[in-house]
Amino acid sequence: MPADPVVDCAVYVDGVRDPHEFTYAEALDRVRETGEGWVWLGLHAPDNAQMTAVADVYGLHPLAVEDAVVAHQRPKLELYGHTMFMVMRTVAYVDHDSIASTADVVSTGEIMMFGGQDFVITVRHGDQTELASIRHTLEQRPKILALGPAVVLHAVVDHVVDTYLAVTDEIDTDIAELEQDVFGTGDVHIDPVYLLKREVIEFRRAATPLAIPLHRLAEPNPWLPDEVRNYLRDVNDHLTTVNERITDYDHLLSSMLDAAAAKIGIQQNTDMRKITAWAAILAAPTMIAGVYGMNFKNMPELEWHYGYFLALGLMATVCGLLWRNFRKHGWL
Template sequence: MPSIPPLSSFRGQGRASTPRPRIPVPTARAIVDCAVYVDGHRLPGRFTHDEALAEARSRGGFVWIGLHDPDETQMADIASTFDLHPLAVDDAVKSHQRPKLERYDDTLFLVLRTVSYVPHEMDGVSEIVETGDIMVFTGTDFVVTVRHGEHSGLAGVRRELEDRPEQLCHGPYAVLHVVADHVVDSYIEVATRVENDIDEMEEQVFTPRNHVTIESIYQLKREVVELRRAVNPLAAPLQFLAHKPDLPVPKEIRRYLRDVADHHTAVAERISDFDESLSELVSAALAKISLQQNTDMRKISAWVAIAAVPTMVAGIYGMNFEHMPELKWTYGYGMVLLFIVTVCAGLFVTFRRNDWL
């Protein structure tokens, strides 16, 4: 009869000592759209990313594939098809990258930060600006856009570009320009709405007898700082794309990119002005609070001075000395009360005339 192993030999076997392997998710789950464009027109039909690249190369067109939040496995599959550099692929998987432009042989890798305005309450904690990412790989016959965040969809951009085949004829760099232009336009829209918030806050600060918390201004200032961090670093990549002659960007697209760079410069300057305006609002609000505190202290001091009169008189006549004047006087009590009321009324009128009450 075989012996029963001791209970100690089963300890620890109920839990796995190593984590369960992740089930790979098909690459198609991360693909939002995959299209082949020839002579500025989209070819009918559905393609996988491998089929799309083969079809584009056989017809002399290019592929535009859009991805949303791909994981490492999905991105590696795309990278093997389009021969993307591992360093750029690693950046594309991770969100919250700094805007930049990198070149890997014939492939350009552009990182853009997207922003979205969030309706909010001025409570000091609400989020005003939500950020995301769009990464664009641009090659001779392909464009791969990788999107992180829910607000930065490119479906509308793709439809608008497909309605302009004359621009699509310029190839993958036409897509790069349209995506950059779309992102910069969103900067302008968000900056306009933030400017409205600042104007409203400024009106509240300078309205008499209106209470404004410093936390609300700091909330706006914090979000403007985040907006500036998303917008300003894109200036160098756009200038590089627009003015660097050795990049494989068509001359006509470079002209459009210069216009995008000009719009970006304008919105970056507006955001810098927001920061200065909010700093001035903080100073104004602090001065208003300080003035209100001084007013409150004057009122408190005035009432303390008025209350000191009856306190002083009551303290004097509350002493237990036998020989004190007016103690045996018939009208002493009434005259003391009349004296207290007269002095207090005189102090009240004096403080009121001097705007202390």
């Protein structure tokens, strides 16, 4: 049987968690029968049947349910009647000893949220951003929880954007490492630059599209309290900082790619000059040996007693003069 996707399900009345254990259906019945409180249901990677069962109880739109199961969605915000559906991409930094020794710098997952007047459902895919700590923190602040399900929306979005900021700090370190490699005196390895640029692009795909949903949430609307919207505007400012830093990283890595390619080209030209110089030096004795190796009869120096030593001396002299000339002009 598939694993139970329910991570936690609770009823909150006046910001305080009801101590009783509820199934997600019992929790919603309790809230609607008493007319008090709201439900927070947390799910992790539900399959289609499991998500459909939840949707039948909470009245979720089929299109949103499909997105919540399939995942791999762009960040977005959609309204289905009195129900809100939001998608966010989560990002986690992959620890590594050096940028040259890893295949990944960031890993991504997703969090979907369904929000209604008396419930909020969080659906998490991947292990990049856990939500248990958010629930625990909010439960220590009943006055905040008393504002309703919108508080959970702000808390989750704020947590996701904070992880973005943490990842940008880590990428700063990787970029500094690459700068030392590219602009240092050693050999250039261009593959790590391509790797980090690919990961920054993946990071940008997760963070940049979230700006539009956050902007919509910060606008006046009937299903978010004004106090929560004020906090969401602050989160939007943090996201703007993240997106600006990602853009800077992208431009910097493009410049590093150009610089690395130029440096590799210079290294190749230097290597070719050295190869050409040594080929020219070796060609001189080869030519002399070729002449003396023709063994024609009318070559009087072949019978000369000192001919061998003269040939060796001539080879050494020509090679020495060529080496000195190439050295003087920086070819060797």
